[in-house]
């Protein structure tokens with residue numbers, strides 16, 4: 001199945017990789033919550049956009065009264081629904097959110113925004129976030145690499161085993177153009193009862209500059225600050241919706 005849908009069609013395999021690699025969703029959610037609370041201490045309702053399998057959402061649910069998730073990929077959301085049935089999630093596109101509600105915080109983590117193309121899509125996304133925020137609401141965005149800190153011609157490799165499933169993931173990342181990276185990823189997924197399967201996936205991701213992110217926040221009517229050093233070096237963009245929108 002992943003051969004046709006890519007990794008985002010196979011949330012269980014995605015989870016095996018990041019659980020096996022020890023991605024610390026709990027600590028990341030705590031960091032994001034701290035940034036939200038320092039700007040909006042009463043924040044009660046949070047939306048995670050590009051929430052995937054719910055790795056952060058499950059922890060946000062401990063700290064906020066109401067949490068929801070949106071993602072483009074049903075294959076990711078299916079795992080979230082199975083593992084965290086009390087957390088409402090829905091298929092949706094960050095460029096045109098239509099949840100029918102407003103939130104005190106909207107977050108988009110693990111570089112989900114890197115999947116956007118061009119300034120127009122980044123603008124549409126930040127406007128969409130601002131439209132779904134209460135006044136005083138906080139946006140937290142984890143960017144993909146900036147052009148100047150992106151390492152081209154990079155090979156990454158991991159072999160992980162969680163339960164009965166072993167996954168080998170080898171990636172090769174190149175500069176696709178002045179404004180995008182391209183990562184070819186090979187996966188081998190093996191289970192004792194089913195044998196081994198191989199599939200590949202390609203992710204073209206936009207290399208927006210820091211100033212492009214900041215301009216999109218400002219054009220959407222949000223304040224913006226960049227907090228470097230969080231989350232393995234990519235940092236976080238944090239914005240607040242003022243009262244004049």
Ligand SMILES: C[S@@+](CC[C@H](N)C(=O)[O-])C[C@H]1O[C@@H](n2cnc3c(N)ncnc32)[C@H](O)[C@@H]1O
Nearest residue numbers: 008050051052071072073093094109110112115
């Ligand atoms: C690297 S995964 C991150 C998932 C999750 N936030 C995490 O930390 O594990 C990127 C996610 O963004 C989602 N995505 C990509 N483009 C999107 C869009 N336009 N709107 C909503 N979600 C999108 C993908 O389906 C995928 O689940």
